[in-house]
Amino acid sequence: MSVQERKERERAARERLIVATARELAENQGWDAVTTRRLAERIEYSQPVLYSHFRGKREIIGAVALEGAAEMAVALRAATAAADGPRSRVTALARTYLDFAERNPAVYDAIFRLDGGLAFAVEDTPEPLKDAFAALLESLGEVAGDGVHPALFTEVFWASLHGLATLTRAGRLPAAEADRRVELLVDRLAVV
Amino acid sequence: MSVQERKERERAARERLIVATARELAENQGWDAVTTRRLAERIEYSQPVLYSHFRGKREIIGAVALEGAAEMAVALRAATAAADGPRSRVTALARTYLDFAERNPAVYDAIFRLDGGLAFAVEDTPEPLKDAFAALLESLGEVAGDGVHPALFTEVFWASLHGLATLTRAGRLPAAEADRRVELLVDRLAVV
């Protein structure tokens, strides 16, 4: 059965190549530039090959989203682990979140803005997404304040960060005062 | 010159028809369904007519955005004018904002999510957009707290509302606890 195993390995490698190429293309030229034709050309296969791995473009976005969510969770945990005390953990968390969104705009969009066909906030939400939320919850839960449900607080804080991230990048907010906005947000929302 | 005036009137009416039709179509079937072909068919003219009014689809989105921003400003001012005291004004503002986003998702997207070719947060930002921000500023400025620039506070509060609005509608946040999130946000951010 070694032949079949080799084929499966090669197939898995090609699938990773598709996701990585889609991500790179999206990051360099935006998701609009990620067309099935261009993607197929980059991986040096024909279009229909993409459809033997994914149902369609939306699922490719979803795959990039899952990969990105896992990375984001790692980044958030690394940042908070390096900080002392609840307050500085929250600040580090917020900065890291916004930094991730700014450095990986296409991946961020795949996770939080585009339709990747993923389920959110329900039973069968994919693990990486649940875990990214868990990473937020770990640090934010400890500054929710008395009588406030940690998950609810996390949702509000997360939504605020998301708003800052998207409005800033869309040019709706001037980039200049970004740091002062984060400071204000943490000051007011977190109970330390 | 009465003939020319009549033509200009008719032309202006047709332009309003285009914008209204685009908005209706977007609200009913989403912006993806707003194609130049479908739009042209609805207004009972051929495609090129659209391009004699707007440079392209993006400008049509922009026109819907401006119309929507003006309506939003009216709604926000009406809600805050009917409330007594800074605290209840802010609550009314937040609820009205989120309500507007939920009831007019396509218009909200045109204003804050899609690219309508509009300039934001700069000198030549169109008046309706500046005015919508001004409407936010009027009520939020009075709860910014000492030493905090009202505009900066408004930006942060607005971003939070935007995050709640978009994440909720994208299914990233469960719709169930929406009111409690608003309550928490106002409680923490506003200084009364």
Next chain:
DNA sequence: CTCACTTGTCTAGCGGTGCTAGGATCGGGT
């Protein structure tokens, strides 16, 4: 009242999109 001309509109088409049917080709098992 006729005629040239401007103005407005439409038909047809370009290059692109996501996606798929059906034929060719290649490699493994017998």
Next chain:
DNA sequence: ACCCGATCCTAGCACCGCTAGACAAGTGAG
């Protein structure tokens, strides 16, 4: 050595935003 199934590609569908160029209708001059 051959058959057969898995794998891949060519070609094409219907749609997209946008535009060139033909055509008709209404205008003002003679």
